[in-house]
Amino acid sequence: MRALIIGLAxxxxxxxxxxxxxxxxxxxxxxxxxxxxxxxxxxxxxxxxLEPTLxxxxxxxxxxxxxxxxxxxxxxxSRVLVIGLRKPVPAGRYVVRWRVVSVDSHTTxxxxxxxxxx
Amino acid sequence: MSIxxxxxxxxxxxxxxxxxxxxxxxxxxxxxxxxxxxxxxxVGDRFFPATITTDDPAVADELSLPxxxxxxxxxxxxxxxxxxxxxxxxxxxSRLGISIDGAWTEVDAxxxxxxxxxxxxGTTLKYQGIANAPHELMxxxxxxxxxxxxxxxxxxxxxxxxxxxxxxxxKGAGDLPESLGWAKPFAVTGVIGYSVPLSADEPRTLNTGxxxxxxxxxxxxxxxxxGLPRVVNQLTPLVEVSLSTPTANGAGPTTGTxxxxxxWSGQHMQIGAEAIIPINAASxxxxxxxxxxxxxxxxxxxxSIGRPIW
Numbered sequence: 001m002r003a004l005i006i007g008l009a010x011x012x013x014x015x016x017x018x019x020x021x022x023x024x025x026x027x028x029x030x031x032x033x034x035x036x037x038x039x040x041x042x043x044x045x046x047x048x049x050l051e052p053t054l055x056x057x058x059x060x061x062x063x064x065x066x067x068x069x070x071x072x073x074x075x076x077x078s079r080v081l082v083i084g085l086r087k088p089v090p091a092g093r094y095v096v097r098w099r100v101v102s103v104d105s106h107t108t109x110x111x112x113x114x115x116x117x118x
Numbered sequence: 119m120s121i122x123x124x125x126x127x128x129x130x131x132x133x134x135x136x137x138x139x140x141x142x143x144x145x146x147x148x149x150x151x152x153x154x155x156x157x158x159x160x161v162g163d164r165f166f167p168a169t170i171t172t173d174d175p176a177v178a179d180e181l182s183l184p185x186x187x188x189x190x191x192x193x194x195x196x197x198x199x200x201x202x203x204x205x206x207x208x209x210x211x212s213r214l215g216i217s218i219d220g221a222w223t224e225v226d227a228x229x230x231x232x233x234x235x236x237x238x239x240g241t242t243l244k245y246q247g248i249a250n251a252p253h254e255l256m257x258x259x260x261x262x263x264x265x266x267x268x269x270x271x272x273x274x275x276x277x278x279x280x281x282x283x284x285x286x287x288x289k290g291a292g293d294l295p296e297s298l299g300w301a302k303p304f305a306v307t308g309v310i311g312y313s314v315p316l317s318a319d320e321p322r323t324l325n326t327g328x329x330x331x332x333x334x335x336x337x338x339x340x341x342x343x344x345g346l347p348r349v350v351n352q353l354t355p356l357v358e359v360s361l362s363t364p365t366a367n368g369a370g371p372t373t374g375t376x377x378x379x380x381x382w383s384g385q386h387m388q389i390g391a392e393a394i395i396p397i398n399a400a401s402x403x404x405x406x407x408x409x410x411x412x413x414x415x416x417x418x419x420x421x422s423i424g425r426p427i428w
Contacts, residue, residue, distance in 0.1 A: 020385035020417035021160060024339040025348070032299070032342030047385060104420040109251075110163040112340050113296075 022048035022079075022102040029114040036118050038089035041082055042068070042096055049078040054101035057083050062092025071098075078103070091116050162251030163340055164290035165333065166307055167381045170390045170410045171358040172327030174307050175256040175286035177215035177246045179415040179424045180207045189394050189406025192373070196403040197227035203237075209416075209426040213246045223273040235270025244286070254290030254305070259283075262311065278320050284311035292340065303336040312365075321364040331356040335383070354381045358392065373401040377408070388412045 028043040029035050042059060052073040059068035066086030074080035081100070094116065099109040159166030159176035168174055168182065183204040190196040203221030210216060218241050224234040241263050248257035262282040269275025288307040311325040331354050338344065338351040361374035379392025394406035416424035 020414070021165075023165070023335060027339075027343065030343040030345075031339060104417070106417070106420065108160065110340055 020048050020102065020104065021106045021108050022046040022050055022100050023108060024098070024110055024112075025079075027096070027112065031112040032114065034115045034117055036116075038087075038091075038116050038118075039085060040089075041084050043074075044071075044081045044083070044096075044098060046079045046081075046100060046102075048102040048104075050081065051101045051103055051105075052078070052081065055081060055099065057081060057096065057098045059083060059085065059094060059096050061094045062090055064088055064090045065092075065094075089116065091118055159256075159288070161249045161256050161288070162254050162290075163292055163336070164254035164288075164305060165335060165383070166256070166288045166290075166305060167331070167354050167356075167383050167388055167390070168412045169307060169329040169331075169356065169358055170379065170381070170392055170408055171360045171375070171377045171394075172307070172309050172329055173242075173284075173286060174329070175246065175258040175288040177209055177213055177244050177258060178207055179209050179215075179419075179426075181205070181413040181415055182410055183413065185408065185410040187394065187406060187408035189396075190403040191225070192396070192400050192402050193227065195228045197225050197230075199226075200224045201237075211426050211428050215244050215246075217242045217244070223270075225273055233272045235273045236268075236275070237273065238267075238269035238275045239265045241265070242284075252293065254288075254292045256286075256288040258286040260286060264313075266316070276315070276320065278315045278317040280313050280315040280320075282311045282313040282325065284309055284325075290336075292336070299341045302341050303333040305331045305333060305336075307331070315367075318367065320367060321370065322366040324363045324365050325361070326363075327358065327360045329356050329358045349382070352383050354383065355379075356381060356392075361397070371398065371400045373398070375401060375406075379408075386414050386417050388414075 023046065024044060025047045026045040029039055044057065055071055057071040066088050069084040069086065071081040071083045074082050093113055095111060095113045097111040099107065101107050159168065159174055159178065166174055166176060168180060185203045188198065188200045191199050201221050201223050203219065205217055205219035207215055207217035220239055221237040223237055224232065226232045242260050244258050244260035246256065246258045248255060262284055264276065264280045266277050266279035271277060286309050288305065290305040292302045294302050306328060308328040309326065313323045313325055334351050334353045338346065356379060358377040359374065361372055363372040364370040374397045376395045376397060377392040379390060381388055381390035389411055391409045394408055396402035418424060
């Protein structure tokens, strides 16, 4: 036990700066929400800084949906990805699927949906 | 390691059955398809927190330190027992890991001098055979060893080494249909182990444990964001059940506890607390408590000690 504690103390003292797995913290439109106005973009905020070039976000929508653009980092905040939506954005259910890589190379993935109902 | 594992030492040199089981289980799980393995209990969208009373199926670089519990023993009159324990787990490869655990115990019995000392050293070798992301499923096999004569018999440490081949599993409910979205944050993890002491005089025991969890993080990031504070979205309420049943070389009732509690999971560590409720008089008296601090070494030191060796 004493060796364990000493080992941890040494590691904490000399280890590199820590990062971690990136989990979805907030989304706009909100996860599971129902909104009246068609959104122009999806914004995802994660719990860790990301490697934007290694992150993929897909948005699937109802028939007639114009599609989603590639995810872009929000200037000045490497934890946020912005995905522009091409018009038209008709009423219906949208599914957002994300797969991101945090700055320490940990990969996480997930999905959620929101609904547009004017 | 369960904090109650050490209550179930065993006896007998004939361990062929247990070893055969340990050798067969990896082959069984390797026959199934699997997904890449992430660390500290992440498979697909699912994050399994490190449970407190029962071991979880993850093979990870992590450190549980400290775990502190206190409860009244089943003795008559009951003694007050306090344990302070720790466990260090290290990935050898992305799927194979080893852990070492130890505990210091103090027993305060009425009318007797207070006794304290270390429990036996424990080691566990784990191999994660299945990590199925779409179904949020983990299956792991392991072999635990409780090393006899490394602890103090005055606090219950067994002089006999015991081997415990163990099956671990974790299953999230994220693959339920959308109409049952509220149930998707549910998950269950479990362990089934058979403890075989290397002595003819001590009982073999079947050790089982389950954890029923509801992930607020899963709810907010996959199902519905209720606008709750971030700290609430980082909670996992859970109920753990830990049981030990003597099966050979000595009869006795099943003993165990039901432990309701909650775990808060941050980016680099988690803190959990549970009540310890004995299931019968043979399991203890009154309600105890256990608190654990758990460190995600793969997140704290991703490029050094938090990586697999190979």
